[in-house]
Amino acid sequence: MSSGQISDGQRPDRARPGVNRRFARALAYLWDSLAIGLKHLMPRSLFGRSLIIVAAPVVLLQVIATYVFYERHWDNVTRRLANSVAGEIATVIGGLEGFDSDDDKVRLIAMAQKQMGLKISYLPGQTLSGTAPPLSRFSILDGNLKSALRQSFADKPFQIDMQTQPDYVEIQVQLDGGVLRVLTRDKRLFASTSYLFILWMVGLSLVLLTIAIIFLRNQVRPVRQLAIASEMFGKGHDVADFRPAGAAEVRQAASAFLEMKDRIQRQIGQRTEMLAGVSHDLRTPLTRMKLQLAMLGESPEIADLRADVVEMENMVNGYLTFARGLGSEVAAEANIGEIVESVAMLARRHGADIGVELYGDLAAHVRPNAVKRCITNLVENARRYSSRIDVTASREPRMIRIQVDDNGPGIPPERREEVFRPFHRLDVSRNLETGGSGLGLTIARDIVRSHGGDITLDESPAGGLRVQIRLPI
Template sequence: MFSSRTETERRALGSRNSSLFKRMLPRTLFGRSVLILVTPLILVQAVATWVFYDRLWDTVVRRLASGAAGDIALTIDARSLNPSGDTQLFELAHGSTEFSFQLVPGAQLPDRPPEPTGSLIERHLGNALAERVGRPFQIDERAQATQHIIDIAIQLPEGVLDVAVPRSRVLIGAPYIFILWMIGTALVTFALATRFLRNQVRSLRRLASAAEAFGKGRDVPHFKPEGATEVRQAAAAFLVMRERLQRQISQRTEMLAGVSHDLRTPLTRMKLELELLGDVEEVEGLRGDVAEMQQMIEGYLAFARGEGNEQPAIVDLMEFMGEAVATARRDGTEISLIGPQELHVPIRRDAFRRCVMNLIGNASRYGGHVWVTVMPTSSTVEMMIDDDGPGIPEALREAVFRPFYRLESSRNQETGGIGLGLTIARDIMLSHGGELKLETSPQSGLRARLVLPR
């Protein structure tokens, strides 16, 4: 039990860590591409800097310090052979080593040496002096920093020997130049790569925008494949898909136009023949059947036809909804409209009117009052159509979108239509790139929520 619980906790912790890592990663392709580019650049710079400092520069400075300490030790040893010739010896040593020597007779090194800086030069030079000279000494790297001099004081029996060592003798050129070259080269490379990546991602964004626009039912006439080979292949596949869908819609519309003509012609003849028969009691039932058949055919054709070849246009949604509400009021519906004064969105006017009127008609059929609310957001427009009717059980709210599905089991159109109103409404919303959902209304009835992209 304990081990199982521990394993579960480990998995939960691993899942949380993985989720946190995913949230930290960039979400866009451009951001992830830049991350893939920057990570090895930073790693290479870090490794190169570490190798330079810890290996090359450290080794060179150590050897230069050892050479400088050897020159000082040689000068001290040469002085012990001829103590009276210090001046001449120091001049000769200065000419050969560039070191400045000065003996302070009777001087003693202070008991408290200067606080060490801990620099790489002081550390290696101190080790070399301890090994080569073997006498008490003090190093003050900051004494004459403005003259680029390192001051070394060595205790001799006769006094203190001050040695001024040029920093150039124990240090190669400024290491910062090397680092600046690396960083500068990396920045130039990063800038060029970022520009190239931006151009590559731009073609993907255009493809995504074209696909999104086509999904919302908008035409994309000027789109053409561009970018890398894979992106061009995806764009070409999108163009082929668009042509097939447009051809299919066109063929379906043309076929339905013919079917509509073929079905309406015999129905018109039947209506004329029934009118010629006069007001006979048996004829009234036939007239009702013919009217019901015509209404069913119109519903089937409206469902299959969809929005046809209508092109989207920018309209004032509030003015559009005001017209729909006015039409519903003329039909006797008690309806209220709430929303901003002005709101422009791209829609197919006729198709969207059919969608809205179907939903308002359903709400007025089952409720006594209808509330229409329009709420714009940054990227969408939400419209709520509420009623105070009996509503629809939550378990059946998805089923009512199926074609010809009716909550009322009879085929009487007076009690529920032919079961295509909600199907047509959702089909129109999907063709606009939006969605239609059914919810429980605050007015105790049903709420139809339409989400339309702006």
């Protein structure tokens, strides 16, 4: 064999790395499965998870302490007590078998009852019954006592009855001339303080868990209040009564939330004031331009300039409407159904063919004027491009759904997000009858999202566009 060759016994085991990788993948899969299972079993609330963190070690400690106590201490004490009673009975049996006189046996039994605290009776000429005694409720005690009796007199049959006599254990031993019947208190065979120890341990644990639950509720309450305040602010409601509370970390998060709320409100106020100021300042030069154009007479060029001025005026009005939509209207309890009916009535006055369907209790805490402006924009947009409008409002779990359907041309799916851009118009013509300023849907979505909801576009069953509003309640 050349030096470059390797014998079969010297070849390295190349299969072992592959086996190790498969074993590692199997362990990783089992670990991931266990983690997923525990994730589904774990409660989702902070209070529930915190309670498990506190209660799990206590319960585990209880189980371990109880197991060690019963397996070691209580079992050892019970075994020694059983051996003591078995030894006393064996002593009595030895004395009875050593005496021939009945008087001696009677004196022995009397002395054993007085000194050992046993109730002993000798039944000459009887034998043990073949019927097994009732099962004991104390399996550990029963097993230890049987083991002790077998060690003390292995050659003699016996029976143990722990159920017939309350507070007593009856032991019957078959002797040559009869049956020895012994009654002993059950307290002599097991330590009664064991139950007190278990009760004290369980009782103290329950008290500690109760205190922990109260403490955890007080700690979780500020977190829940912070979540409620954030949700209310996201829906456009006032949260002026919210104050930081709880642990230092929770107070820090609450203070950061309040600072963020103030910054957002200042930003919205500044933007609203800026839009309102710019729009108001533009009205003066537009008015002068309209007056000057009216004095120039009639010509195609003048007509184009007038159309530009009218379009600019519509855009300024759109700015003002957009600014009012970002205003500081206070939220109040309102009936969405009444708002929808008032918008539909106004649309009918302008010649719209509109139907309304209302389902359920439509009361909600909203900004009524803003919601009315939102629905008005949607209905006006549908009236501009269709001949039939259907408005449906229904109450669903945790929200109110409003749908505006029309039979117009609709909007292609790939262009539905574009219409929400400010001043964006799908109609690229300058026709003021069909165009608008391009702010209607922008204002509508801004109002809905300021209430914590959302607005989506879809295809209507009538063939046109469906605008769907979801307002949380």
